[in-house]
Amino acid sequence: MDEGARAVSSISRAYADRVEVRGRDLSGDLMGRLSFTEYFHLLLTGEEPTEDQRYFLDLLLVAIAEHGMMPTNVAARMTLAADPESLQGAVAAGILGAGPVVLGTSEECARLLADARASGRAPLEIVRELHAAGGKVPGFGHPVHKPVDPRAERILELADERGVSGPHVELARAFRDAVAEEWGRPLTMNVSMPIAAVLLDLGFPATAAKAVPILARTAGLLAHLAEERERPVGFLLAKAAEEAVEYER
Amino acid sequence: MDEGARAVSSISRAYADRVEVRGRDLSGDLMGRLSFTEYFHLLLTGEEPTEDQRYFLDLLLVAIAEHGMMPTNVAARMTLAADPESLQGAVAAGILGAGPVVLGTSEECARLLADARASGRAPLEIVRELHAAGGKVPGFGHPVHKPVDPRAERILELADERGVSGPHVELARAFRDAVAEEWGRPLTMNVSMPIAAVLLDLGFPATAAKAVPILARTAGLLAHLAEERERPVGFLLAKAAEEAVEYER
Amino acid sequence: MDEGARAVSSISRAYADRVEVRGRDLSGDLMGRLSFTEYFHLLLTGEEPTEDQRYFLDLLLVAIAEHGMMPTNVAARMTLAADPESLQGAVAAGILGAGPVVLGTSEECARLLADARASGRAPLEIVRELHAAGGKVPGFGHPVHKPVDPRAERILELADERGVSGPHVELARAFRDAVAEEWGRPLTMNVSMPIAAVLLDLGFPATAAKAVPILARTAGLLAHLAEERERPVGFLLAKAAEEAVEYER
């Protein structure tokens, strides 16, 4: 780091009599006017969303906030059981489990789509290369949803209906066909792929593909932790996990 | 734990062809119909919000998502600088700093208001007791906002305007007067107190008083971390902190 | 915080040509001379340990580093499975589960013993008060170890053998008798109580009662995470936990 480097931020600043966020007055202008989703868009990008951006940001956040007793929810509930006073510790433990294997593929999908678009290479060619290298194609395959992921289908359907499907949604579908051809059978296109495609078609920055799932999942975690306080199951879950283990010397 | 204890959850379950959340079909019913805020309400409470609940949940989430370069944002940015690939690790570090001193007083405010209401004791009596015991009254005092916290005032104003101010908002104001009398001068009523009061007047469960700030603050953290990726300042912040330290043997 | 407050630390400072820790030269004096346990003592207290302090610090760290597939190990392994690149994220998730219910009672035991000693009140009186108030006595009861916790017994035995048992170990035993009398049957004295008693008899500061278990448990977590990398079970554990849950609308 050079000596003269300056630490600059353009998100917000608190003054004695007001809070300024992205150049706007928080209490005088934003509070009561923007929904939380609109405000999240403003925070993340510096701009208030268009109606389409708002609609699909809400849609995508709803699509991935919650999906049954996920590993992240289990870990968070066990953590709260061990320290009932620390709600934020349990949320943090749950978010740490939102890694690429469980939740992070939207970002990889966004990279796949953006690279394909920038290079102009055919999806089938890319898919063959990934397959030959022993890898998976991000966004395809799901342990529960077969033959289709109902959330993925619904996102594509609404994107078409509302006329926001653009080149990235088109590419997502082309990857689906390419994967089916290369693997010799259709694989489930999971929810990560249309999330990435719709965000890119709506002009969101690449970081949104990971930020959106993390915010969404935090809502699901908070619901599980509220339930855990009322009706604790954390230690039962831990016990069930422990009992599944065989000890070998 | 007794042998026959069962682990029961009523939030959501994933099936091959659908995800069921709070008894509703996620892709068939909720996606595209509910905003993220409405969905968060459904997840947390099992019920879709009334229009007033929705409006104030949006308002409160917007009010506390972001407040300048908070300690939690600093810690999160330093963490991302040290591990640029792990967005979820940096979010988790930021959330861990959302403890009672920085962010947790809404929950204590809710307890204060609920206890005062249940016991019927006068705020002045409670305030005197806390003061005599050497303690603070939760929800009063702010290091930056003086003489008033503009966010707190705006929440109370909108609660009055929309007719949702009830016994807890009334109590919050009574505590403000009591604090001023006991301390001999007005103290800033900070944003935590009206958050608690409005949530209770709208019938939210007590856990919401902590869950709402955590979800809100996650949005602010994600904005700072997106900016950190574009324009890193984490190590500059760490250096400024280190340089403030004197080493004594 | 007043304007003129200074940030002072007396632990360590890095210079271009050396690192100074607690006033000593790290590479010139400490490295190669101190064991990690001795160095931990120096870091924590500013003093190198006596031979007894060193012996029992090693003993206590060994006693509680690992105890089967604990909830914290399960949570950490699930977290690593979700994000295989982030070892530090998985360790952090595991440590977050080291809360008072699972691991934190040493600190409460230390408080109980210190308060009893300071006040001179009889253990039976204190135990009756806790029982009457519906509470538990910290350090008694264990879900697996019955009728005794072999680790607790071994610590007491070695403390006696080496002549370090002092007033706090004596009090720990008096609490065991008092608990048996009040409950009408012996309860297991678990490992937390002798850890606290021995640390206090050896002159450790109160914070050590929590710091020692956290350092110890980190070693156990790292072993589980190394095994998880070689032989992954994180998702199997998550699945076993999920399958134990019944969904109710």
Add this chain to the structure above:
Amino acid sequence: MDEGARAVSSISRAYADRVEVRGRDLSGDLMGRLSFTEYFHLLLTGEEPTEDQRYFLDLLLVAIAEHGMMPTNVAARMTLAADPESLQGAVAAGILGAGPVVLGTSEECARLLADARASGRAPLEIVRELHAAGGKVPGFGHPVHKPVDPRAERILELADERGVSGPHVELARAFRDAVAEEWGRPLTMNVSMPIAAVLLDLGFPATAAKAVPILARTAGLLAHLAEERERPVGFLLAKAAEEAVEYER
């Protein structure tokens, strides 16, 4: 995951009357006999260490436990200031900052050395390739220590003295020469490189190269957090960091 997959672990299991760790009896055999460092070796590898392995494991843990007011210590202290009750939350926040940029290069150094040894390629060739690709060579360069890192030199010196320097230490030195040639001037070999080299020469598994720094750093974090409890500076550090930020619209 196939249906019949079994969750197997060979680390430890708790029974009513004993705890078995790596096939040994914890209270009957290990407690009081093994130092914490020896026990960490047993936990991690399944074997008790040789005298050389024990000596250098202690040395390496001491070498990297603490290094002034590091970003991780700053983040942890700010987190404890915000939630003084949650020592484990603050430790977790600190560990999350132990990412590759700050602490993780030992693992990359181990990979570099192991690959060079397996392929038989000359260090200069590898260094040129990395440089041409715009990358850095892991283990070289340090923001504070110039021209040498005293910890790195001391580790190499003791490895030579005790006769444990083998092919990986030799390769580490060859990389130092290669880097100096390629860059046209010597770069500091930082502590990560000899840590990796000595661990590999002593037969440690590759995972140790990251596990050792994490355990070590936890000790430093616990010292800072004990000091923070006695003499809080967390908010002063946060303030100093905040004041370094310029807000731009």
